[in-house]
Structures are given as C-alpha cells and as structure tokens.
Amino acid sequence: MKTILATDCGSTTTKAIYIQQQPDGVYRLVVRGEAPTTVEKPAEDVTRGVINAVSEVEELSGRKFIAADNTIMVKKDAKEGCDIYLSTSSAGGGLQMMVAGVVKQMTGESAQRAALGAGAIVMDVLATNDRRPNHVKIEAIRRLRPDIILLSGGIDGGTIKHVAALAEIIGAADPKPRFGLGYNLPVIYAGNVAARETVEKELGKKTALQMVDNIRPVLERENLGPARHAIHDLFMEHVMAQAPGYSKLMAWARDTTGENIPIMPTPGAVGEIIQTIARREGITVIGVDIGGATTDVFSVFKGEKYEETHETVFNRTVSANLGMSYSISNVMAETGFDNVMRWVPFHIDEKELRNRIRNKMIRPTTIPQDLQDLIVEQAIAREALRLAFIQHKSLAVGLKGIQRMRTISETFSQSGSGETLVDMLDLDILVGSGGVLSHAPRRSQAAMMLIDAFLPEGFTALAVDSIFMMPQLGVLSKVNEKAATDVFVRDCLIHLGTCVSPVVQAKPDEKVAEIELAFDDGRTETFEMKFGTLACIPLPWAEEPNATLRANPQGKADFGAGPGKPVERKITGGLSGVILDARGRQPFQLPADDALRVKKLQEWQKALDCYPAYETK
C-alpha cells in the first residue's frame, strides 16, 4: 500500500488527504484539499463534495485521482489513482439514538456510554426512575424519531420486571424511523438475558429487534463492545444508506483487491486514533474535535482500579448542539452573551453580535476575514469547548451502584463510586482538532483557546491536529496502523508546548512559585510566577524531553505533588514553548471589573503573541 487517499465528510466541509509511502518506507502526508460538503441542493450528493475536495488535491499535487466518469481511481499505478480510498463521515446529522436503562445513573449511563462510544448523538435517556410519567416518555419517543433505540437494564439473572416495563413503553410508542416509512426502527436489546423472551414478545414484530450481550452483566463491570458494534453496523445499514450519495461513497471506499472498507462515523474514527496515541505512549489524553454541528470530547484516563489492574478507561461524549456553524447560535443560547464577551477585549453591541452569529449559522461555510471577527469567533469557541467538557466530565465517571470497600483516605476525601475519572492534574496531553483550532491563523491562539476552555492543571502538553486529519488517520489505523502512526507523529500533531499551571488562589500579583528551567544546552533561567499572570518561555519541541522544570511553590500552590510541595519534571516545548499559567485554578475567574478584565485579556494575549495585528490597530 503506497498511495492512500482518505476523506472526511463533515457537516460543513469535506476534507481529502493524500498520503504517500516514501523511499525510506515512512508514510508522509503530501497535500490536502477541502470543499463544502454537498448534502443540499443542487447537488444533494455527498460524493460531489468528495470529488471537489479531491480535485483540489489533484491541483495541488499534480497527481490524478479522479477518473473520467467522476469516480475515485483505485488501482495499482505509479502515476495515477491510489492503492486505497477510505472515508469517514459525520454529514447527514450523524447517528441519533435514544437509550433506555432501568436506573438512569446505572444502566442508563452505561447505555449512554455505549451509544456515544459508537459515534452516536444521544437524544434522550429513558429510565424507570427518570420521574417522567409513562405517557410523557411515549410522546418523547414518538416526537424525537431516533435512528436506533438501545434498550438495556438489569444484570443477568436479575428481575425482569423493570426492563419489561421499558419494552412496553417503546412498544406503545410504536416508533418510526427518521428516514423512510417502509421499514421498522432498529432496536438493540442489551440487557438482562432472562428478559429476552419478554422483550421479543413485546417488540419483535413492531421493530427490527436485535439481541446482544448485556452491557452491564454484573454491576461491577461494563461490557460495551457488543452493543457498540451492533450500533455501528446498524448505522451503516440504515442511516448512512439513506443519506444522499452515501451508497455511492460506500462503494468507492475500497482497496485494489476490490474489498470495501467500511465508512466510519467521524467520532468513531477520532476515538480510534486517540486510543492509539494513549496506548503507544502510555499516557492520559483528552482529545476534542470541535466541528460545525457538534463538539466531541474523548478521554483516556486511569480506571478506578488502576493501581491493581493498570486499566485505563476510554470515554467519548458528543455535545450534539455545540458547534461553530450549524450550532453556533445554540452555544450563544446556552452560555449567554456575557460569557462569550468576557473573552473579547473590545465592545460589541449585543444586537450586532447576535446578528453576526446568526448569519454564521445560516451561512455556515464562511470564515472570518477581519481580526475582530476572528477574535469573536474564538471567544465563542472557548465557550463551546468549555460546555462540552463539562458534559464530558459528568459522563466519564466510575461505575455507579457498586459496593466498595473504602480505604481510610477515600472516606476522608469523600470519594465514592460514580466519581469523574477526569483528573486534570493527571492529564498528560490535550489534543485539539476541528476547524477553529486547526485553522487558527496563529498556533498560539489554539493554545489559548485550549487552556482557557479546559483549564489544565499541573504539567500538560498541548497539541493540535494540524489540518484536522485525525478522522482519516483513525479509519486508516484499522487497515494500516504504521501508515496512520507515521503520518500522525510526523505530519498530524503540531506541538504547541507545555502548560504549567498550579492549582492556586491568591491576591493579584502575589508570588505563587519560583520556577527554574534548566535547558539541555546548559542554560538555566529562573522566573517568578505571580498570581494573575501568563508567561511564555521559548522552548522548541523535541521527541525526547529537552529541559527540566523545577517548581518551588510559595504557599499552597499545587503543581501535582500536593499543595506547597515542590515538583521537578522533564518537559519539552513547542511553538508556544512553556506556558506558565498562574491565573488560578479551582476556580479560574476573570476580573469582574470590565476595564481590568480588558487589560488582563490584552496582557495575556500579548504574552502569547495571539493578536499582534490587533494590538497595533
């Protein structure tokens, strides 16, 4: 496999990448093309956008990929075509699901995690304890018209009464799929095996029912794999097949033997590459993909029993209505004008801002031409990322409902089952993807958006997917992991730097730590970290750490070893070097006074050289 062509059909744009194996055997990205996704009239065929994006690849590379009949050439040829064509997609609104579990916080949440991990948007979670009367639940199923329903509940061998009640509610709603009048809605039953017969009796004729292994066979264990696979297969068969042009796209995605390569939902593909990074490097990761319609957050953190089992847990959430084009007005609606404007160092009339945002929503493929527009757009991005992360933290939790022997320290720390697994002090790397991050004109802008939204603590490396090709690399990793990881390491990740941020509260300009940075070339520099400041020390990225940072707290600042405890860490940098963020954590707060807020924003933006052209205006 020497020549690889891969596309991602997003909700707003279609991106094509061309990868070529070099004489030394390493795979490298050659060029990338992009075009608006064509699901609307006049084209109403997603393959038109694919051809347009690949045309740009042809123009920029000089290699022909498109045949005379406007299809992708997949053939063994040194001069034209490719050895394999693959694609991912989140166009068509994605996969929309409802899930149901007996107890919302237990099997309800497990079902939600199963659906999200498969790449779905979860429209509603039904549970016997969700406080809604049955007729309201029935109405919700009818109104929302999910593509697939996942029904779970009960450990294997346990009581079947509650899950039978849920099956009755679904049966009574007689749900119809979004697309097409003529076929039954797919329902996956992934609950107590003892209830299978009852569920079959209730739903077998009314729905396209499929049985898979229980997602929670015992309370202490989740088994999400079988349900996720079933969801993905049904997605391909039912949802993708209905969206305009997808049956053609599915036929195009193949290798030179003619074997079809399944199209993955974009979030599923990004999840693959995130897990690959975490596994290869043995690190904890947060990845975020902020798109036009949705913001996906992925994480790999230590499981609750990590000390014993070294098990890490992968989680994915989709914030279905937070995004930078189709969903941009919803970001504003959810967070409010003030939360957006707190990141903007100038004033805009609320009416004017609302119109601008709404115009972006109705014309989603436009981009900011002037600097003010860019600053406002990046402020909205911070809020979308922040809200999406809050949702992620609430779902990436330990299993609830488990009896545990508590240690003394757990008793004092009041930890229990169901705690979030997201530990920002333990986070090794934060990777951003999606247009507003990957296309930020300055990498420092992407670094600032990530820091402001996620508020990393301790020592955290920051990176962006340089031209948001993580989805394509994710689907490629399933057929050629070497090609995917070669390109990922060398061409995909842009290393922004390391953010060093203590958990601390103090008075403005109060010294919170002394920092000593010893470079590999023998130089040593010292810095005073003062509360409320942001500073940037140039340090390039290297495959191996190229500096040692010693943090000596003055007071209770916590760099990861505990309040007031000194820390020494080998680190590397990036395009923004080492970012010393002493603006406070737990909580982080912007100044309430407007003039001071603007002054501080300008100081921080200047420290990272975010908008130099704006400063000189």
Add this chain to the structure above:
Amino acid sequence: MGHAYTPGLKVTDNTTIVKERKLPLKGEILVKKGSRVAALDIVARTFLPGNVESINVANKFSLPASDVEDVLLVKVGDKVEKDQIIAKNRGLFGLFKNELHAPVAGTVETISNVTGQLLLREPPHPVQINAYIDGIVKEVIPEEGVLVETRGVFIQGIFGVGGEAHGEVHVVVDSADKSLTPEAIGPECKGKIVVGGDFVSNAALAKALKVGAVGVVAGGFDDSDLKDFLGYDLGVAITGHEDKGITLIITEGFGKIRMAQGTFDLLKSVEGQVAHINGATQIRAGVIRPEIIVPHAEGGAPEKKTDEEGELVKGTPVRCIREPYFGLLGKVTALPVELTELESETKVRILKAKLEDGREVTVPRANVELIES
C-alpha cells in the same frame, strides 16, 4: 476555473416546481395522477394512533403482576369509556372495596402479567394533508402521498419561521433598500403576504400580525427581535412548526440588508397574485430553505432552462455573505490558485471581485455565494 463553489439560493421567474406531500404514516390517497388540485385541496389522509395511557393495576390493588387478571373487568381489545370501572376487587368481608376507573376513553391495548400494567390507547385522530400549491398531481406514491407539480416563480429565502401560508403578494415599499415599517401596513394587508425591502422590525411584524396578514417577506431581521417574537432563544435552526399566526421569511440575513434586486423585482412583478409560502428552515443536512411559490397561469411562457449548478469563473456575479462586505454584490475578476493571507491572518483561497460601488476587493471564496437566475 474554481471547482469550489458555494450553492446559492434559487430565485427564478419560471421554473418547474415539484412538492412532495407525504403522510406521516401510511394512509389513503384521495386524488389521481393527472388531477388538477388547488392549494387547500386535501390530497391524502390517515389516522395517527391515539395517545397511550398506562395504568399500573398491580400497584393500585397491591397485587403481584401475575394476579391482575383476577381484578380486571376488561380484556385486550375491549373499548372503554372515560370513568368506566375497568377493575375491581371484592374487598374483605365486603369492606375495603377498590375500584379502578378508566382515565380516558379508548381501547385496551395490552395487559402485562410481568409488569402488572394495562395500556389504554385513545381513539386514533385523523391527519390530512393538502396540496400546498395549485398544480397537477404528477405522481401518486401509494398509501404515502403525492407529488404536486406546477410552473411559476420560485424564490428561496435564507431563514424563516412559521409554516405554510397562502395569500396575495403585496409589496409595500418602493425599493429593495427601504425598510418595512408599521406605518406601511394597514387593513388592506389582511390575508396577504406583505413584502418589504431591507429590514422588518418587530413592531412592523406585530402590526402585520394584528391586521391579519398571513406572511411577511423582507431582506433582514434582527436576531434579538427573533427572540422577542418567538419568546425564546432559537438554538438550532430547525423551524416551521411555530404557531405564531404569521409566517416570516427573510431573504438575505440578519441585520439590515438590502433585498437582492432580482428578488425584489420578481416579487413586484407578481404583486396581486396568490403565493404559497413556507417559513420552514433546516440548516443541517437535509437542508430546507423557506420558499415563496407563485404558480403561473396555464399557457405561460415556456420554462427557462438554467444550469442546476454554478461554478466560480471570471465574470460570475456573486454576493458577499460575511463582514466586512456583507450583502454587497459584485463580479469575479480573478481566481488565484495560491493561498492568500487575510487581515485575520488566515491563509485561504480567495477571489478578487469588483463590487457594484466600483471597489476591487479580495474576499475568501468561502465568503461569497452565487446569485442564481
């Protein structure tokens, strides 16, 4: 030649329009292929299953689920009236009798000896769909719906709220750059579709609603006014089901933006004719744009064939759809292949255009749309 293009909104004076009219569930089609239909003629009907009421009989009588049949006075398939006694126990020595009354009229759908629940389904309610436009039934999809075809004016807006409406077109401003004010709207607008120029205010919209207009069309509208009009902040653009008594269609965008001259002239040319409009908008995949349809009288001019797609070439007329040139019209003068840096420091493919005011500007290709004709 640029392969990248942005699809524009359709604004044409003579095209074939086909509307699909489909039932939510299979039902009965009431017209034949080839029949002439008027907009409000019912073309298909069906019945939606009634709402379901669930009653936990086991809980009410403190019985195990498997014993509920002992107290039930009805069986699956029975029709019941509201308040009818559907279950009763014998009590203890004639005392502590318990009765269960039907909360609604309906049919007993299921009785579960696993959960102890009885599901009562209310009577089905009829759903009808009309033709929406005056035209000919082009095709019948058995049990599902019909396609209705007509020829005439077809204008797509950029955003709308409210559903289908029908009325005479009534243009109340002199030019595309005049705003629609409350003073311009009077009792003569009752039952009509009122057309303004560059902007409609909330006050004007309220006046239109008050006098009984069925629709308003203008170039622009403020988003803050949209929030006031709807009573909530519209998060995601999926509209058409609002029940506000009037349909609003904006043709250019949010804020004050001159209606495209071609659109304004076309609406003026059909003053007094009946239009069929729909404010339904969906920006995500499966895009739906609000529309204005004015069928031609029979025997009108032959259809003008236009290219379904446009491409960016020198001379293509375009409209800028983002600041700093939002709403301005021009013609493409150059299409450089190489990436160009903008003020925002973004590097993108751009085009050069000569605006109507004579300025030669640089605009990202993503920030223009073709003006279709």
